[in-house]
Amino acid sequence: MTWDDLDAHLDRVPGTVSAYVGRLDAPPTWTRHPDAAHYAASTMKVAVLAALHRAAEAGALDLDAPVPVVNEFDSAQPGAPRFSCAPHYDNDDAVWDRLGGRAPLRWLAHRMIVRSSNLATNLVIGHVGLPAVAEVWTLAGARTSVTGRGIEDFAARAAGITNTVTAADLAALLSALGTGASTPGRLASPAACSAMLDVLLAQEHREDLAAGLPEGTRIAHKSGWVRGVRHGAGLVLPADAPPYLIAVCTTTDPTDGNATGDGTEDDACLLIAHISAQVWAARHQL
Template identity: 70%
Template sequence: MTWDDLDARLAAVPGTASVYAGRLDAAPTWTHAEHAPHYAASTMKVAVLAALYRAAEAGALDPDTPVPVHNDFPSAHPDGPRFSLTPHYDNDNAVWDRLDRTATLRWLAERMIVRSSNLATNILLGHVGLPAVAEVWALAGARHSVTGRGIEDYTAQAAGITNLVTAADLAALLGALATGATRPGPVATPASCATMLDVLRAQEFREDLPAGLPAGVPIAHKNGWVTGVRHGVGVVHPHDAPPYVLAVCTTTDLTDPDACRLLADVSARVWAARHDLRPAS
């Protein structure tokens, strides 16, 4: 299957499908509607993770300090009421098991990524702040992505305050973490970037991009999904080719299993071309 074949397949998807694929520190090999905005779902959690590590580097937060695990949050809307999360809408019982007790910021950050904990995400947002997350997007070179509110802040959502990403911006953020692990970069120190990549490699939800890779291939990735939305972004480290970044965002009428298969198929095609991921002419 050629890139043109994939373009045609994605163009036929009922909705919007976006892709950015290419090696690190290089122009992409293949893109498709890479600047189209999508509701972020849980992919915004990568920017929250980076904001935490930047705050730790600046001495503003100690990631190993225990903090209260609570379920009461201020709205991003200036006049909005405080709100709480719904347990059954979350993916991680471990954080809810600590409700009204404490946990370290580092542990909460790990649960936010590996199990996509919504409760951990909102607690972390309360400590790092939305402006710090916006700074991460800007430092990574993102052009259109916005993290405007916490999860389940429905008052803010109704007022148009939302979380958006593009495939190009997600690729820029993951690419910045991957290159930043080997040399100083704009987002965080090499040590922090390497630690964040380790957390992303431990991701437990693997039904989309990782499903298109051979077993055992390392991928540092984060996915996100709500009804009608399925995204995945990751840095793949083949043993026989340079690493590459792949971001796929879908806002479609596909069922979630079909959307996962689509992401896996795109991932498999990019993997097959891993030796020839040169910048597009």
């Protein structure tokens, strides 16, 4: 396979497929529409995770202090009523089981990543604030990605406030965590970056990027999906080659029947897994 072959294959795929592949702290080996904006879906949760750890390191909050588990949040649209999450849009009963009780922020952040809990995400955003998430994107070197609102904030969405990412920006964020785990970096201390990577390594949704890798390959990653959108971004840690970044964002027509929006192994998952497998095969040449 050559990168031109992969591009030719993706040229036949409906919609927009963006990608970024390369080593840490090095120019990319291959990109495809890396700066195209896509609806973020749950990939924005990585920036929320980083904002939480930064706040903890600044002494603004205690990761292990239990906080109330509620389902009512301030809208990003000024003057709009508070909003709630719907349980059937979530992927984690464990957080909903704590509703009305308390849970540590560290645990909520873990559920936000490994099970992609929307309720946990909004709770964490409520404690760190959207400006702190924006600061993470800026410090990581992201050029255009925006986290403008919480999940299911429909009043904000109706007002045009949204969450977007690019493949290049997702790679920049993961690169900042990967390099920051060994040397003091832009986002947080090495200990905090290592802790965040450990959470991303524990990801339980493995239908896309991870599905294209040999069993047991370590990948610190986050996926995201809604109808018509499927993304995967990760830092792959091969045993026989240097670590590499891979971010793939796909946006298709939600009426084409291929985007189920339920996290199952649909065509978009298979496409991302195929790209991941091709990159894995070329890992020594990246």
